Amino acid sequence: MITFLTYSVIILAIVSMVYLARIADLTRDLKGGNEADVPQSENKQSALGFIIFMVGLFASYIWLIQEYMPMTLPQAASEHGAKIDGLMNINLIVVNIVFVVINILLFVFAFKYESSKREKADFYPHNNTLELIWTIIPSIFLAVIITWGLYVWSGIHQIKVDSTLWIAGLGLLITGAAIIGLLKNLVAEIRVTVGGSLMLFGAFFCSYFFIAKNSINTEVSEEPxxxxxxxxxxxxxxxxxxxxxxxxxxxxxxxxxxxxxxxxxxxxxxxxxxxxxxxxxxxxxxxxxxxxxxxxxxxxxxxxxxxxxxxxxxxxxxxxxxxxxxxxxxxxxxxxxxxxxxxxxxxxxxxxxxxxxxxxxxxxxxxxxxxxxxxxxxxxxxxxxxxxxxxxxxxxxxxxxxxxxxxxxxxxxxxx
Amino acid sequence: MGAHTHHHQESFITKYVFSQDHKMISKQFLVTGLVMALVGMLMSTLFRLQLGWQGESFKILNFFLGDKWAPDGVLDPNMYLALVTMHGTIMVFFVLTGGLSGTFANLLIPLQIGARDMASGFMNMLSYWFFLVASIIMIASVFVQGGPASAGWTIYPPLSALPQAIPGSGLGMTLWLISMTIFIASSLLGGLNYIVTVVNLRTIGMKMTRLPLTIWALLVTAILGVLSFPVLFAAALLLVFDRSFGTSFYLSDIFINGAALDVSGGSPVLFQHLFWFLGHPEVYIVILPALGISSEIIATNSRKPIFGYRAMILSILAIGFLSFIVWAHHMFVTGMNPFLGSVFTFTTLLIAIPSAVKAFNYLTTIYKGKLNFTPAMLFAIGLVSTFVSGGITGIILADAALDINLHDTYFVVAHFHIVMGMSAVFAMFAGIYHWFPKMYGKLMNRKLGYVHFWLTIVGAFGVFLPQHFLGLAGAPRRYYENTAFPMFDDFVELNEIVSIFAIIGAIGQFVFMFNFLYSIFRGQRSSQNPWKSNTLEWTTPVEHVHGNWPGALPTVHRWAYDYSKPGADEDFIPQTVPLAPGEQDEGNH
Known part of the structure; x- marks a missing residue:
């Protein structure tokens, strides 16, 4: 019986898809339309669809948070765990803000700038200031997250660093600066990319030296x-x-x-x-x-x-x-x-x-x-x-x- | 270059089977990729039945897996691991690498750069046939005694090296390795060809700074593949030696099945370094073409130039470069030197910057556009959502300190499925809807496309959004059931919900499959440039001709994104239209 039902459902599904497609074809042919040109009515439906989807997405997300956040792991039961939780909470807050804001922007733009509501699109190929802003803002945020994260991580593992690290970092910084400043014969893009990368890593090693140094637990703790x-x-x-x-x-x-x-x-x-x-x-x-x-x-x-x-x-x-x-x-x-x-x-x-x-x-x-x-x-x-x-x-x-x-x-x- | 048309009669075999024409090869890749996708999806639906309703009997499991692997309709734990492994392998390599890159690199590179064909048609043909053989072997491995490879798609030894450890590490694993070796050969043949073609065969006027972003993405993807796949080949070869010739590259101090093995000095962690040296670039091999495809489709259907063309290229290059120095973020808890963990945390989080640039640029492209919601555009917008929603959890996982507690939990599963799985799948669909007219000369049914899109995006978020919470509760991935861990009993309902959404998503794909086949045979005939697009592929005739353009190759005068340019009569200016006096080329200033 179940087998029979299953096959019937499959056959019905195929038949209904054939009909849906045929009906769509017929109406299109009657109206003299073209599959490639989306009618305004359908554009409006899709635009509305995005808003409904967005509301549904956020509603289910809130429901998930209410129902299941209390079911996640309880507070950390270890010393370092509390630090991980602190870091995690900050990360979760930022991640959630980005998740909500970007998705709202995306779906609202999709709704707002849908074809039927617009005369013509703006010609807006680029804007260096804007692009610089959204390179720098994430970079600053990431610098904070990286520093904090590495501080916790080095603390957990008690990573020992010695002065060779910052000396190496300084070396990279100077080499990078020298490449950018001195090798004028190279193409500017290559010079800046290579030199900039070296300087970035140099800066990382120098700052990591201090991060790791500060995360070392100097109190004499008992033998584990x-x-x-x-x-x-x-x-x-x-x-x-x-x-x-x-x-x-x-x-x-x-x-x-x-x-x-x-x-x-x-x-x-x-x-x-x-x-x-x-x-x-x-x-x-x-x-x-x-x-x-x-x-x-x-x-x-x-x-x-x-x-x-x-x-x-x-x-x-x-x-x-x-x-x-x-x-x-x-x-x-x-x-x-x-x-x-x-x-x-x-x-x-x-x-x-x-x-x-x-x-x-x-x-x-x-x-x-x-x-x-x-x-x-x-x-x-x-x-x-x-x-x-x-x-x-x-x-x-x-x-x-x-x-x-x-x-x-x-x-x-x-x-x- | 003069007109060069092949008028010699082609036989059925050379036209449809052993074709050296990039358009036919692209269709071959697509169809093979779609079949593999269907298999991969079916596998995931089968194990989702077990995960949603643990230990319950399903006739369909017995129907597909038989009495051996699903006695009384209950999935066997070994088969569960096998399905998880094969789902991962098939989706990552055969669908999102072979299927996605293979299809669109083959179709778009010659057409969008204005070339008659790939640099080497023969190599291109070999690339497809190697891919097909690899696919067949991979599928065949499902049917061997002991089952297919079951050590996870990352096949970490010793589990993958010792048949005593898990039945799938017998013949199934051997076939996996053979299949992947052939796959790598296919990928290299394809990749080298793509690189050479883009570098050498661009038509007159097609400067690198006039290339559509699809080509940039596919070019960088090919470079990543050529540089990283050989490392997987080496890793796999050493594993073959360990399995079959008694070496111990990855094995050391092992006691299994009541006996100590005569192995020493190897390191399982070495394999992980080699594997992820490919494995991480691999996720960008998957996602970069997706980002390229979506850039193209979003610009076309927003009737606006892609915002920040140069920044988009730079971010593709930056992602490509960084992808090679982040691999060990998969290994924070392997016991590797924690100092290394610090470095890899740093490099990994750097990737967030070019990714953020891309996301903002997509938003700005849509901003004040005139959006036309073709099914392709719906999927491209869905991609922006999944790319951002899944990408941001990567910031958490990249932090070594946070990864300690999230490593290998459902949080990771949710993260990579949304950011890389769903985004790439969305791009693949977007690409198929968009370039279907170029492949088959027909248009796909729009209404069925809408149904497909909404089922897919609802399924995608319905499956993976809840899994974040499972991960935050500490639930490990790849658990067959949680009877030993009643601490996860409160997630029973959520697991059911996830499985229901998985089934909804799967049903949506049948709508697509139907639409695909229906449109090939009954679809409306396409005009030459159905989406009013600027790129060169739409200057070729609808009917495929060998050599792409019946007459001389087109000459390019501008970048690919002159949509709604002020002063123009229409809202698009194809790349072949010369610059008006005093008009500037936007990509080059």
Whole structure:
């Protein structure tokens, strides 16, 4: 029945298109018109169409903002994340203004200067002043955005720069100026383009030196807690350094049975490492440095609530750091989070599913295979006390591998 | 150059199949591109069914994919990734590069510069046949055991290198690589030809500063292609070695399926640098012809010169140049040196300046014009909207600090689909409606064109505007479903809405397909210059002749944009009309 209906709909659609086209052809032929000459009535319709479309576009955009902006990520739960959010908000404001203004101008112009309303078009081929204005205004805005963005970015990564950078920048500036000023034999366009580009990059390197210098955190911060996130198809494992605060050496060739992340059992630092699955904990207010490894393909360790992400690359350990600022409990009480989860649970109830509570998550955000979409780990941000308690309950590698292996280890060590 | 007409009889084969005439080759590119577009669109509609109604059964999925890939009408997760991959590959390379550049570069370059044909007709023919073979292989790869390539259109190794990692990385991936290699050959043959033709075969008086912007855009596009595609070729070749000959350029320290592989010293990040060294210019290879086409159509139908002709050329050149030094903005979170991230943030945001100039110049061109809403003009105006609406989110994504949290989320999907996907598709449609009379001697049905446009633009924004919000919620792209992440459950309805708009948009394309075929056979015959346009292609006869102009080649006396010039009788002055005494050539002062 459904098949029959489907085919009928398709046939009907084709027939109606044929008729629409035929009718259009017939009316055109009757009026002696031409497909190329758009009648004024149709021009008016299209012009009106643009206005209706614009209103519809903005109305749906406002509806989306009202309905779904509250469902986006809550406030950042990390120190640097708050800075990213500040930068994001400014960007969003500017982007929205441009989006609204340009689209209004475009569609209103389309309406206003439609053929039937106009005697003749203006001949207005160019205006250097105008063009200069709309080159310079975006440039100034971009200079602000770039500076601010790079300040945040260098702060996150604590990018170290030394004086060679501004010296190189100065060199480029001078070279560029020299090309423009001295090489009079060259065509002016080439001289200005090449020299100007060099000067632009020179200016960038000089200013970047100061941006990066100022973003360096000079306060002596405590040693970060180091945690390894280990990715494979299709799950995550977290490894804590144990009592000695040192992660043991590891390589995929040591993967064996319960030793799933390939810790070199001959490295003593590894024996007290604690391996956890499904969920890992981090303490509030303490800097955490994640070392990220992958054993097979590229994955991406994405922790959206902390505004943190870096790829897990086989053969090349990567890292990222952040300081969590909001515990899981606190975030559950957060206004925006509460509302979001109320809505989620309403939807789940309708589908007959269990209600859920907010949890920080680690997702895989790089296509990695068939069940990429299932690759996750929950994150719990504890108070430092709760964190210590939880950590002390986690098994060490020695405990996981069992006594027989441990005995084997000791024998090996004795033989050395 | 004297009259040079070929009167020798052409056989069916040399005229329609192995044709060396640029007009026929352009039609061949167009039809192949449209077929590929239909396939790519169908694929996206199929996976949108899964994304909108997760885990539900659809007969149509089973109809297209069979019991193996859609048992009981539910899409298989591997096939989902395969569809996503093939949709991306087909749309980016086969539709918006081969289909768009191939069609319009072939059609317009000789006609708009006043040349008899491309510099090398034979190379041009090869370019099409390589393209066709590549298309056929790409489509064929869908039907192999294990499915087509499934590692995303960016085919990052090790996922694309190891058949153990995903079934699509077996024979499907091999065919993908073979197909792309042939595609690259096609693109290079075409691109070299375009460059040589524009540089050498311009007719008398056709200075570079009198070229229509379409030609400028297509020229810079061809240069970008010739400089960047070989790098993809190298990247693909090394991947072939890794896959088939035991090298490890991209592989290192891998343990998969219970065994450690004997690979070391390679770097997956190297592949990404090579890939994006092509990949980023590639998005400009897609968008520049689109901007060229829209410049031409907006000027013609506004009955106004394009505003700031020189600034438009300079911005095309600036975008072209900058496109080569921004590639690593796709790699901010790969673990690459963060200092590099800073540099690429800077260079990427610079692109906003020439792009803004272009957008403002479009607006000023429309301002105080006398707008004639042919279907082509509707699409060109739609392009300005999508180019701006999608482009501005690029400012956010270009910022390395902001990209950390938006990388690979739906925000990115929304951004590039609007700015590059939709804009380029709109330009392709605009170009087809506008130059259809030049290709087929007929006019396309206007009313069906309107229906097509409104369905398409509503579909486009309906699909991609909501996806920004998914991205801001942290939803990753390429997720088959979100059962493991109930934090996205509140977007269930929105996903349905997106899928419904995707279906609306898809239906709109069938209106176009119908109109295209109907107009070829039943369309009204076109006059020589239906849009009252200035450019040279409208001085050729409606019936195609080999060599384009039956008599001598036209001589050019002015730029292409003398619309509504004060003092002229009509609101257009073709480029072939000599300057009146005391009249100045606007493009050259």
């Amino acid at each position: 807690l180091v945690i390894e996130l280990y990715a494979r198809q299709f799950d995550w494992t977290a490894r804590y350094a144990g009592a000695d605060q040192k992660l043991g050496a590891a390589h995929v060739r040591y993967i064996d049975g319960a030793n799933t992340v390939g810790i070199n059992t001959e490295d003593k630092a590894g024996l007290d490492d604690q391996i956890v699955r499904n969920e890992f904990h981090i303490p509030k207010g303490k800097p955490v440095r994640f070392v990220i490894r992958s054993q097979d393909v590229i994955h991406s360790a994405y922790m959206p609530h902390f505004r943190a992400q870096v790829n897990a690359v086989p053969g090349m350990p990567t890292s990222m750091s952040f300081t969590p600022t909001i515990t899981t409990q606190e975030m559950r009480a957060d206004e925006k989070t509460r509302k979001k989860y109320e809505k989620i649970n309403k939807i789940r109830e309708k589908r007959g599913e269990e209600p859920i509570e907010f949890n920080y998550v680690l997702l895989c955000n790089k296509i990695c295979g068939a069940t990429h979409y299932n690759m996750k780990m929950d994150i719990v941000v504890d108070t430092p006390e709760d964190y210590q308690k939880w950590l002390s309950e986690q098994k060490t590698l020695t405990e996981v591998l069992g006594p027989s292996e441990e005995a084997q280890q000791e024998e090996n060590i004795a033989q050395l």
